[in-house]
Each structure stands twice: as structure tokens, then as C-alpha cells.
Amino acid sequence: MTASPAELIFQSSARALTAPWLAERRARANEVFEREGVPNRRIEDWKYTDLKQALEAANGIAPGRVEFAVAGLPSGAELVDFARLAEAPDWVRQHLGKSAAAQSIPAASLAFGESGFALRIPKGLKAKEPVSVQFSGGSGHARALIVLEDRAELAVEETPSTARFSNLGVEIVVGPGSRMTLLRFADAAPDSIQLEDIAVRVARDGEFRAHLVNGGAAPARLNLRLTLREPGASALLSGASVLGGHAHADVTTEIYHASGETRSVQLFKKVIGGTARGVYQGKITVAQGANGSDSRQTAKALLLENGAEADLKPELEILADDVKCAHGAAVGDLDTEALFYLRSRGVPESEARNLLVRAFLEDALLLIEDERLRAKAWAKVERAVASQTGAVA
Amino acid sequence: MKTRSHETAPALEIRDLHVRVGGQEILRGLTLSLRAGEVHAIMGPNGSGKSTLSYALAGREGYEITSGTIRYRGEDLSTLPPEVRAAKGVFLAMQYPVEIPGVTTLTFLKTALNAQRRARGEAELDALNVLKHVRAKAAQLKVSEEMLRRPINVGFSGGEKKRLEILQMQVLEPSLAILDETDSGLDIDALKLVATGVNAMRRHDRAMLVITHYQRLLEHIVPDRVHVLLKGRIAAEGGKELALELEKRGYEKVVPA
Numbered sequence: 001m002t003a004s005p006a007e008l009i010f011q012s013s014a015r016a017l018t019a020p021w022l023a024e025r026r027a028r029a030n031e032v033f034e035r036e037g038v039p040n041r042r043i044e045d046w047k048y049t050d051l052k053q054a055l056e057a058a059n060g061i062a063p064g065r066v067e068f069a070v071a072g073l074p075s076g077a078e079l080v081d082f083a084r085l086a087e088a089p090d091w092v093r094q095h096l097g098k099s100a101a102a103q104s105i106p107a108a109s110l111a112f113g114e115s116g117f118a119l120r121i122p123k124g125l126k127a128k129e130p131v132s133v134q135f136s137g138g139s140g141h142a143r144a145l146i147v148l149e150d151r152a153e154l155a156v157e158e159t160p161s162t163a164r165f166s167n168l169g170v171e172i173v174v175g176p177g178s179r180m181t182l183l184r185f186a187d188a189a190p191d192s193i194q195l196e197d198i199a200v201r202v203a204r205d206g207e208f209r210a211h212l213v214n215g216g217a218a219p220a221r222l223n224l225r226l227t228l229r230e231p232g233a234s235a236l237l238s239g240a241s242v243l244g245g246h247a248h249a250d251v252t253t254e255i256y257h258a259s260g261e262t263r264s265v266q267l268f269k270k271v272i273g274g275t276a277r278g279v280y281q282g283k284i285t286v287a288q289g290a291n292g293s294d295s296r297q298t299a300k301a302l303l304l305e306n307g308a309e310a311d312l313k314p315e316l317e318i319l320a321d322d323v324k325c326a327h328g329a330a331v332g333d334l335d336t337e338a339l340f341y342l343r344s345r346g347v348p349e350s351e352a353r354n355l356l357v358r359a360f361l362e363d364a365l366l367l368i369e370d371e372r373l374r375a376k377a378w379a380k381v382e383r384a385v386a387s388q389t390g391a392v393a
Numbered sequence: 394m395k396t397r398s399h400e401t402a403p404a405l406e407i408r409d410l411h412v413r414v415g416g417q418e419i420l421r422g423l424t425l426s427l428r429a430g431e432v433h434a435i436m437g438p439n440g441s442g443k444s445t446l447s448y449a450l451a452g453r454e455g456y457e458i459t460s461g462t463i464r465y466r467g468e469d470l471s472t473l474p475p476e477v478r479a480a481k482g483v484f485l486a487m488q489y490p491v492e493i494p495g496v497t498t499l500t501f502l503k504t505a506l507n508a509q510r511r512a513r514g515e516a517e518l519d520a521l522n523v524l525k526h527v528r529a530k531a532a533q534l535k536v537s538e539e540m541l542r543r544p545i546n547v548g549f550s551g552g553e554k555k556r557l558e559i560l561q562m563q564v565l566e567p568s569l570a571i572l573d574e575t576d577s578g579l580d581i582d583a584l585k586l587v588a589t590g591v592n593a594m595r596r597h598d599r600a601m602l603v604i605t606h607y608q609r610l611l612e613h614i615v616p617d618r619v620h621v622l623l624k625g626r627i628a629a630e631g632g633k634e635l636a637l638e639l640e641k642r643g644y645e646k647v648v649p650a
Contacts (some may be wrong), residue, residue: 349476359494
């Protein structure tokens, strides 16, 4: 298949990640991408985010190499750079690329990725400070793997690349009784196409938390595919997006309750101004026999201007009998009565708007347990809110 | 502050006010004046324009002044945004106080108080001083500490909401208070509590406009003057005894068409 100029970025180069043990997985990923290609809006799952069109509008992106910086590793943790993939230890060989072939975008990051790393938190190690992972460099694909063995704890603070194009494929393995928290802070990147696929597997009594603060890109698409494999496994996903200008932010989550006695919570809030577009697609699947599963999903959007758009799409597929599932989605404007009430008490309009928008986002941010990270998330959100409401941050 | 109210000049002077709401003229030449230190009542049947008057005074969007003037302490209010009117001392206790999830009452009071102080060039108060200021007043109105920490009006009963309106008035200390049907939905005990709160605010330098449907409230907040609002204009005026007469004989008999 010959790629169009817009799709030049989806090609394998001589610098691609290779190792004999990875060859078969890469070949499969290649096949999947060749077959499915770059998603456009006729693909149901990409209905609201036409990647093909975005690439065409970007008018050719020069391929480069994604750089990454990992800082704040706790002692005892193991970091493997994929530059030396051939000598990778067993735990990398066991997991890397296993979940890549499911869809074309994660398949592309495995097939075309030129850089990446793997991080292992050994059994019983509880990292006190968050590990920071920053992506930068040129346009391209990269992979990351994070493995938490039994009863380990880790928080990762991720900053995505603001290169013109980035496609990151992340795999996270949460071992029995382990807790993993991912905080992803993405500032507005109006000139970037930002793709990320995060595939998570959670074992017995493990917990995965993700908190996404998203400013949007052109477009930004985050896929979070999560499997709760065994009883006691749980997931909590929250997001606070503040979008302005022409930003486009798509968060698509798929939660698979593979086992009974598993829990998941998803709470996503979007504030959308300008001609920005916020998308949330949330699919919950409860497998046959996964009785005692409990899943709650809420997605709400607040539109600040006429040109703003929100697309919220909850989807439930329940194959078990005894489950608790609740979901709700709502799109609204800023409450003009509340605005007048505040102003009539002397609160200036921009401050009143600011107060209402903050109140709207608050519950999604309160779910961040670590106080310092919560404060950091608030600071990011407040700056973005102020730029939308005209208030002084 | 440039202007100070003159003892005898009207604090609020409304002349030939015409207001349209949603394309329909509701106020049709309303004229009214009120001096500092006075409490005036506006009585009128449903649909006479009572709430339109209160919103037009507070500056709500969609209440379009097509002609006439609203002067407060000599200054034209009609083009000023609501927050600027508030900082100049205008306060509207609303008939239907708004619920605002996610913003606690205390945060709201602090934000409002400091925004007004800032607008007047006064120093802002810190959280502790706001709390002290609010607490003393809240206790008298039976507004609990717990209510102050809940989101504004969310889950409050009708009586609690009205008490909170009066508390806001006491905290913000306006020089012109407009009370829009503050008695609606109150039982007699709540009514007394609210009336006591309002009476405590009566001062030589503060004017109050009490808008009501019934005479009942005026037994507890005794007005200096009563105006009857009918079809968007003042149809009759008198002393406090006019309220009693309206109650006994009805609007049609007192103010023949």
C-alpha cells in the first residue's frame, strides 16, 4: 500500500524498534494497520474525530523521533530503554506489544515506533513520590510499558509531546493488590495531532486510577482500554477538560469487566468555549458470568459559546445478570440565573463565570488523592478556565 | 465615593419607567421616589409588574428599559451592570433564590463581599474576618454553620432560602434594599424571623423597597409609604393604612379602573 503524503508518518523506518523476540508481534501489528489504515469518521469508533482529515489538513508532517525523559524513579525500580530491545529482560518480552494488535492506532505505534521505555516496580515496592514522564522531540510513534508486580504502588505524571504529530502506545500491567495512578496533564496544543492509546490490565484486588487534564489539540485522541481481570480489581477514571479556540479533545474509554466483583467509576467533565469540540465515548462491557460487577459513568459538558460542541456517547453491554451499572450524560450552558444571582451580589461577570465553571469541574478534580498533584491539576485547570471566562487567574 | 446622599433629596428616583420583557411592555410609565431612611411598600396583584420592577432595578439581562430613568443617589443606574449597581449599594432579595451546586454559601459571601469592597476601593477581608462577620449575623437568623458550608440554596427549604437572602443583605449592608415577595412561602414563625432581620436593618441612611402581594408582611415591617402597582404603573399611594384597605376591599375597589 502506498501512503498519501498525509500518511507518510505511518511508515516503518530503518530505526524502528526491532528484536527477534518482537518480530512476530510487530508483523501482526503491521498487518492490522495495513488492513485498517488511518481511521476516518466512517469508522464508528472515530465518528467524532476524523484522523484522516486532520492529517490531510496538516499537509505533510516530517517523520522524526519521539524523545522521552523519566525522572524521580524510586530505588529498586527497573527502567529499560528500548534502544537496547534485543537484550530486554523477560518481563519486557512477556508484555510488550501484547495488546497492540487490537486496533490500528496502537498497532501503528508498535509497528512504526522508534523509541520507548519499560518500567518495572517490583513486588512490594511502594513509590512515595510520583515518577515524571515527559515526551518531546520530533513527530513519530513511541511505546511505553509499565509493570507493577504484586502489592506495589506507583503514581506517574505524564506530559505528552507537543510535536506536530505523536502516537504513543502505553501498556500498563497492575499486579495483584497493586495501585497505579496515572496523571496526564496535557496543555492546549493547537498545532499538534496527539494520539495516545493506553491499555491496562488489572489483576485481583488491584486498582488503576487515571486523572486526565486535557487542553485539546488538533485533534487530541486518548484511548483508554481497561480490563478488570479478577475479583477485587477496580478502576477510577476522571477527566477535566477545558477547551478553547479550535481545540479538539476526544477521550474514549473502554472498560471490560472480565470478572465478577469488579468495580469501575468514570467521571468526565468538559468545559468548551470558542469553536472547540469535546468528545467522550465511554463503553462498559460486563462479561458473561461477571456477577457482582459495579460500574458508574458520568459525562457532562458545559458549553460556553455557540460555536462549541460536545459529543458524549455512553455505551453499555451487559452480559451478566447480577450487576450494578449506572450512566448519565448531559450537555448544558452556563446557568444564566446563577450568573445573574452572583452578579447581583456584586461579583463581576468574569469572576462569576469563573466560579461557576470551577464548581462544575470540582468533583472530577477532587478524585485526585495526592494533595500536591491535585493542587497542580487545579492550577492548570484554573489558568485554562480563566482564559475562557476572562477572569484573572 | 463622589456623591453622598443628601438628607432630603430622594435616594431612589424612578421617572416614567417603561420596561419590556420578551417583546412585551410590562412597566408602562412607573414613577416613584424613596428617601434614605424610608421603607416603602409596593403592593400589586399578580402580573402587575412587581418582579419586573425589582429585576429592572437590579439590572437583570432581558429587562429592557425603553424609556424613563432610574436614578440612585443622583446617578443613572439604568445602563450599569448588576455588579456595579451592587457595589453602589443596591441589593435585591429575590423571590426565588437560585440554587448553585458546587459553590458554598460561605465562599459566595466572601467572594461577593470582597468584590464589592474592591469595587469601592476598600481593603478585602481575609477568610477569618469574613467568617466572624457572617457568624454573628447568621446566628440571629438561625442560619446554621452547616448551612453556610453547603452549596448556595441547594436542598434548602423555602424558609431557609429566604433567611439566607436576609443574611446576605445583612452581610453586604446595602444602602438600597429591594425585597421581592420575601414573604412568599413562609409560615408565620419564619415570617417573623425574616421581618425581625429586616427591621434590624432599618437605618437613617438606608432605603428599603418591600414588594409584596399581601398585607401580612407589612404588619411586621411597617412601611412609611405604600404604592399600589397596577398594569405597570403606580395607580395609588398612601400611608400604611392603604395596605389594610387593600386587604379588606381588594385592588379593584380601592383603585377603580
